[in-house]
Amino acid sequence: MNDPNCIFCKIASGEIPAKKLYEDDDVFAFHDIRPQAAVHFLIVPKEHLPSLYDAGMSQLRPLGKMLALAGELARKEGAADGFRAIINTGRVGHQEVYHLHMHVLGGPEPLGPMLQRRK
Numbered sequence: 001m002n003d004p005n006c007i008f009c010k011i012a013s014g015e016i017p018a019k020k021l022y023e024d025d026d027v028f029a030f031h032d033i034r035p036q037a038a039v040h041f042l043i044v045p046k047e048h049l050p051s052l053y054d055a056g057m058s059q060l061r062p063l064g065k066m067l068a069l070a071g072e073l074a075r076k077e078g079a080a081d082g083f084r085a086i087i088n089t090g091r092v093g094h095q096e097v098y099h100l101h102m103h104v105l106g107g108p109e110p111l112g113p114m115l116q117r118r119k
């Protein structure tokens with residue numbers, strides 16, 4: 001089920017350390033190693049799915065939990081006034097790690113526009 005070469009599978013198994021803030025049978029959450037906002041963590045399914053392209057009806061439980069936990073964990077981490085959830089997917093989405101994950105980014109400072117506008 002898991003990919004021995006995958007960095008997030010290794011974090012899931014504890015082989016690579018990370019600052020975990022949540023874990024259950026389906027998902028886990030940990031701080032991003034290169035934070036891009038005051039609050040920046042990732043919510044990740046334990047099952048190795050390369051990207052959101054690979055998710056389907058068989059993964060409703062972990063997918064649902066990723067959304068269901070975002071607000072609660074964001075508040076706990078100090079983003080009480082709003083946050084953004086992002087799932088980068090594939091080449092066009094600038095995905096770097098090919099194990100599905102959702103970024104949760106939050107304030108206190110506003111995050112700015114979602115994407116830079118094209119000139």
Ligand code: 5GP
Pocket residue numbers: 007016018019030031032033034035087088094095096097098
């Ligand atoms: P992507 O572009 O794939 O959506 O983002 C991958 C994210 O994973 C990046 O923000 C990067 O900083 C984070 N990341 C990559 N390797 C590690 C790691 O070993 N530990 C942690 N905590 N985060 C990582």
Ligand code: ZN
Pocket residue numbers: 002003006007008009010047048049098099
């Ligand atoms: Zn993986």
